[in-house]
Amino acid sequence: MRLPAVEVHNLYFRYDKEYVLEDITATIWDQEYIAIIGPNGGGKSTFVRLLLGLLQPTQGEIFLYNNPPLQARHLVGYLPQNVNFNLEIPLLAREVILQGRLGPKKFRFNAMDYKLLAQVAKELEIDTLLDKKIANLSGGERQRVLLARALITKPKLLILDEPTAAVDINAQKKIYEILKTLKMTKIVISHDINILLEGVDRVFYLNRKLFIHDNIPLKLQNNKGHFCEMELFEELKRRCDG
């Protein structure tokens, strides 16, 4: 029997008067790989921030592995959108990754944390970056370090918000190749539709309302075999509105 990883029931959210999310109901199953796409301002980041308990729903319910979001945070690995990081702090890559092992009452790292650090660094091929300052890494290297920080938590559910924003095409491919190999539930927000859609199980199109599609990659390829973001959005919007 399939186990639900994320259950969302009649979710509404608004910052002010206008609703950013309306009547969202969805289930994401354990081990599924979900892409969330949609236009800017469509509520994608708000949706994952609600899943993480960083925002509270205006109405509706969310459960992660049968727990409310705040009680399920230990099950979640998160890579936030790369916009607010303070790069003026002298921090080594290893220190950033180990932040994933922190907790409300955990102030120091132990032998197990360092063992996990070595393990995840090896998996993501960032062993040689560990003693470099985070500010000196390239965009792609930094995102792999942040992915390692999300994975060192040993999550059952991985949530990535634009993991390849401001990253060159080779680094993008590398990150999505890594994602394909990870055995856990994955939710990825991205604009890199062509690369992302190759490996996902389902696509969530979010523009205030949610439209779920099971097999978009095969149906919306153009004659060159590529997905055109605009065409895809238009098609999804049409189906969504319909």
Add this chain to the structure above:
Amino acid sequence: MGEMLHFFANSFFAAALLSIAIGVVGSLMVINRYNYLAASIAHGSYGGVGMALYFGGSILLGATLFAVALALLLAFMTYRQQRHLDIFIGVLWAVGMSIGIIFTDLTPGYTTDLLSYLFGDILMIPNSDLWFMGVVDLLATLFLSAFYHQLLAIAYDKEFALTRNVPVALLHTLTLFLIALTIVMSIRSIGLILVIALFSIPPYIAERFAKNFWQMVLLSIPIAFSIIASGLIIAYYLDISATAIIIVLAALAFSITFLKGER
């Protein structure tokens, strides 16, 4: 030289204690980008000075209570309300100072120059202030040692720290509380106006050379002490204001580091 050292004994002690605070609290201020918040607490705390003068209480106590109250209010506002925050910070800054000026004006027979609180006088530090500075240094060092990794996680990426259930609100409040105490301990020596510059420049310089945050803290301390001690010596020989020359030296060090970094 011996005569000078005797004359400056308390000032050099104050310089050393101030340098430790600059290393620990100044570095936390810089990595959290709290300079504007700290400046608001510094200037606003003058309200406590004015009220202490009017009601005849201890100035140190008045400034401490007022600064801590401002810090708690700002902690709440910065955590809960991100909108119009800069306006709110600016208002607290101005209102605190105005309350101080009004109460000072209302104090009968009060003649002490306002400038002594705005610019400080590191040559006139009493022993009681040294004890206060020592206690604040100890608290700040213990705080940083205990919550080192959590404080860095919050400064680097607050949202991620929240998802790890790190007590972000509590640590944010405690950091501002410590900044308030540090500002009050520095008022008598370097004054309200200059405190932010002196707390920002040594950590800024240290950050350029440090690989991690501990190095930034530990490098800031000798940098701060060199600047303050050099200022004291120059002020003695040229017979000029020590605080002013300390800030000029700090600005000079800042400019050199900044220009070298730009190339």
